[in-house]
Amino acid sequence: ETGVTQTPRHLVMGMTNKKSLKCEQHLGHNAMYWYKQSAKKPLELMFVYSLEERVENNSVPSRFSPECPNSSHLFLHLHTLQPEDSALYLCASSQDTPGGTEAFFGQGTRLTVV
């Protein structure tokens, strides 16, 4: 399998639930990202990992917790979310950190918080 794979594709969770999003990249890239995409708004960068170390946390609420166990895998742990957290969550990877090389995205997880 090639590219960036995200699971699950769709997720409905209650505000008291705990769930995790998974991302796997098969491109041999060194950097991985979590983005949030809401309707009619620009992509919002949430977290950046470079060589498994977090290098950017864009003032994201603590109810979102990332984990990068190795350069191929990235998780986003979710707990006590709010309805306004409903959005498309996208994982991406790039050969290097942004600025010089393009990022490749997964298909996203459509999250609905009820």
Added chain:
Amino acid sequence: EDQVTQSPEALRLQEGESSSLNCSYTVSGLRGLFWYRQDPGKGPEFLFTLYSAGEEKEKERLKATLTKKESFLHITAPKPEDSATYLCAVSYMDSNYQLIWGAGTKLIIKP
């Protein structure tokens, strides 16, 4: 303030009717400008990277150009399968790993 603005917000064309999408930016020290295509319910798909004013890149019916203030995505004789949202993003010298994204242009090509 550093920002990226895409226009128009939406564009409806007849099949075969050529047009252009605009991405204007106000950043200092551009490092790269990226164009992506996004289909409904899917992640963005990379199209082009442009690094300096005057640069052009082509792929099938798409051609991207770059000036010091803006980029255009020209679509020649589009087909219905070109319908998608087109996103641009900018990286600049003090961006600290971040890209600034535009809100996108939704392109609809009618047969």
